[in-house]
Amino acid sequence: MRKSIADRIREAVREAALKSGAVPEGELPQIVVEKPRSPEHGDFSTNVAMLLSARAGRRPEDLAADIAARIDKAAASLSDVEIQKPGFINMRLSRDFLEENLRVILTEAEDYGKSDFGGGEPVQVEFVSANPTGPLNVVSARAAAVGDSLVRLMKACGYDARSEFFVNDSGTQVELLGLSLKARVEEALGRGEAKIPDQGYHGQYLADLAGEIPREKALEMLDDAGETSGRFSRFAVERMHEAQKSGLEAFGVRFDQWFRESSLHTAGRVEETLKALRQSGLVYEKDGALWLKTSGLGDDGDRVVRKSSGEPTYFLSDIAYHKNKFERGFKKVIDIWGPDHHGHVPRMKAAARALRYPEDWLEVLIVQWVRLVRGTTPVSMSKRAGEFVTLSDLVSEVGTDCARFFFLMRRVESHLDFDLDLAKKQSDENPVYYVQYAHARVSSILEFAREAGVGFCTLGEADLKLLQTPEEVAVMRELANFPEYVRAACATREPQRITSYLTSVATALHQFYHHSRVVGTEQNLMQARLVLVRAVRTVIRNGLDLIGVSAPDKM
RNA sequence: GCGCCCGUAGCUCAGUUGGAUAGAGCGGCAGACUCCGGAUCUGCAGGCCGAAGGUUCGAGUCCUUUCGGGCGCGCCA
Numbered sequence: 001m002r003k004s005i006a007d008r009i010r011e012a013v014r015e016a017a018l019k020s021g022a023v024p025e026g027e028l029p030q031i032v033v034e035k036p037r038s039p040e041h042g043d044f045s046t047n048v049a050m051l052l053s054a055r056a057g058r059r060p061e062d063l064a065a066d067i068a069a070r071i072d073k074a075a076a077s078l079s080d081v082e083i084q085k086p087g088f089i090n091m092r093l094s095r096d097f098l099e100e101n102l103r104v105i106l107t108e109a110e111d112y113g114k115s116d117f118g119g120g121e122p123v124q125v126e127f128v129s130a131n132p133t134g135p136l137n138v139v140s141a142r143a144a145a146v147g148d149s150l151v152r153l154m155k156a157c158g159y160d161a162r163s164e165f166f167v168n169d170s171g172t173q174v175e176l177l178g179l180s181l182k183a184r185v186e187e188a189l190g191r192g193e194a195k196i197p198d199q200g201y202h203g204q205y206l207a208d209l210a211g212e213i214p215r216e217k218a219l220e221m222l223d224d225a226g227e228t229s230g231r232f233s234r235f236a237v238e239r240m241h242e243a244q245k246s247g248l249e250a251f252g253v254r255f256d257q258w259f260r261e262s263s264l265h266t267a268g269r270v271e272e273t274l275k276a277l278r279q280s281g282l283v284y285e286k287d288g289a290l291w292l293k294t295s296g297l298g299d300d301g302d303r304v305v306r307k308s309s310g311e312p313t314y315f316l317s318d319i320a321y322h323k324n325k326f327e328r329g330f331k332k333v334i335d336i337w338g339p340d341h342h343g344h345v346p347r348m349k350a351a352a353r354a355l356r357y358p359e360d361w362l363e364v365l366i367v368q369w370v371r372l373v374r375g376t377t378p379v380s381m382s383k384r385a386g387e388f389v390t391l392s393d394l395v396s397e398v399g400t401d402c403a404r405f406f407f408l409m410r411r412v413e414s415h416l417d418f419d420l421d422l423a424k425k426q427s428d429e430n431p432v433y434y435v436q437y438a439h440a441r442v443s444s445i446l447e448f449a450r451e452a453g454v455g456f457c458t459l460g461e462a463d464l465k466l467l468q469t470p471e472e473v474a475v476m477r478e479l480a481n482f483p484e485y486v487r488a489a490c491a492t493r494e495p496q497r498i499t500s501y502l503t504s505v506a507t508a509l510h511q512f513y514h515h516s517r518v519v520g521t522e523q524n525l526m527q528a529r530l531v532l533v534r535a536v537r538t539v540i541r542n543g544l545d546l547i548g549v550s551a552p553d554k555m
Numbered sequence: 556g557c558g559c560c561c562g563u564a565g566c567u568c569a570g571u572u573g574g575a576u577a578g579a580g581c582g583g584c585a586g587a588c589u590c591c592g593g594a595u596c597u598g599c600a601g602g603c604c605g606a607a608g609g610u611u612c613g614a615g616u617c618c619u620u621u622c623g624g625g626c627g628c629g630c631c632a
Binding site for chain 1: 557558559560561566567568569570571572573574575576577578579580581587588590591592594595596597611612613624625626627628629630631632
């Protein structure tokens with residue numbers, strides 16, 4: 001849980017920039033230190049001199065030279081600091097640091113990569129939150145992969161992160177679900193073809209559910225219900241909820257909390273929220289309905305919060321839900337919504353403003369569509385007819401690891417084609433196995449060493465100076481980058497950065513493997529390489545854990 | 556019509572929150588140590604980053620316009 005190397009370098013650069021007197025402390029911009037694309041430019045690079053030169057009235061290269069000379073190399077674990085063309089300051093990590101870092105990795109083990117960046121701040125990530133009216137689709141699957149990974153990332157960065165699923169267990173949709181099930185039950189009892197409401201749920205799953213209800217119980221439920229949907233709704237919602245929950249668990253996703261919309265109504269939270277909104281002075285009546293003046297708060301029109309019928313709108317209970325989140329003490333709330341809800345972002349943010357919550361309190365991520373294809377042909381998905389590939393179908397067809405990895409290879413907001421044929425292939429055509437294979441390969445080397453009776457020396461005994469080939473050094477550099485990638489993936493809410501990082505670690509490992517042997521070389525060199533390989537194993541394992549993918553020892 | 560997302564190699568997508576010579580996987584072609592796992596590795600071919608302007612030392616990245624694709628615009632949830 002120490003400071004990442006990038007943080008230490010940032011600080012050293014910052015201090016050097018201050019000492020150069022280019023600008024007063026207050027005017028110093030955020031220092032950007034990053035890994036250059038080309039290794040010729042060192043391990044880290046900064047552009048401060050170019051950013052400050054205009055204001056300081058000095059030539060970029062002169063200023064760069066001045067700052068570079070003032071960087072405390074020892075404090076930042078640097079061996080070389082050079083300036084280049086337009087005014088870059090390029091830095092190279094010291095050999096000592098790279099060696100020491102291997103020891104750090106093995107010592108910190110599963111903690112390597114973690115930080116206390118978040119300072120224990122309570123944050124909430126809400127995702128999936130699909131209506132309990134049917135099986136989860138693949139967009140929910142994608143959202144689940146993203147949300148779960150984000151929670152893992154935020155925890156690793158020192159946030160007190162909680163996952164939550166909002167269960168939409170009241171309202172029109174639930175009623176329609178009940179009526180649809182009722183029709184299926186009547187059908188199952190042989191009373192003719194099911195009379196499912198037009199807007200109801202036509203999927204086969206409700207017929208299946210109806211079929212599971214024993215005859216006696218079905219008759220009893222029909223008696224109870226009369227013309228209403230009540231009992232069928234409750235029954236169906238509970239069963240759908242359970243099915244969603246177990247499907248997600250099979251996908252490796254467990255929620256800290258399942259929050260029921262109905263609990264807001266029964267506790268009077270919705271009316272209470274309306275009262276709070278009225279106090280803001282932004283509620284007015286028109287056409288017998290109550291409106292919230294969200295225009296002017298970033299929305300493009302006002303929204304109804306209470307219908308002329310007296311019923312609260314879904315929007316109002318959603319506001320009540322977010323008010324509840326705020327009152328639970330979350331300093332930040334991240335909602336992950338499907339693409340069909342992107343139009344709701346402005347109104348929800350407007351509501352947060354109406355309640356005078358901090359401007360950046362609510363963050364909404366939109367997960368984009370997933371198009372399933374087999375080779376080049378799209379898989380037809382008709383939600384209306386209830387015929388679509390579900391989360392559970394996906395898991396049983398391609399497996400959890402594969403599905404999660406595929407979802408997390410892409411940016412959250414990009415539309416993605418999920419090739420089921422490719423995902424199913426257990427061959428080199430499938431990108432998923434590349435990283436896992438690296439882990440299995442390393443495990444296998446260690447196992448081979450054990451079987452050969454090789455004793456592992458202690459960390460202090462290993463002579464890491466012997467790791468000198470370009471491939472070895474490349475691995476060491478790659479491993480040193482991990483904490484910074486974790487931090488960046490968390491800060492930008494972009495878990496795909498971890499996937500891409502892991503791929504480059506795997507590449508470095510595979511290249512090293514083909515270039516040199518571990519077991520069977522000279523004793524001291526072998527011991528040093530064993531340390532290297534164990535460090536790779538730790539980092540890959542930690543990284544895969546962040547995206548919820550297993551790290552197999554054998555494949 | 557208004558709003559959001561996307562447009563990068565033949566295909567699917569990355570691109571380190573404005574950096575230096577734009578990358579990976581798949582597909583194509585040509586190769587790899589009698590030895591720790593060939594689900595790997597090496598090399599070649601493939602690009603005006605949809606288009607046009609602008610901002611600046613510097614743009615795939617930011618702004619404007621435009622073209623194309625997807626999705627939203629209810630007193631539904």
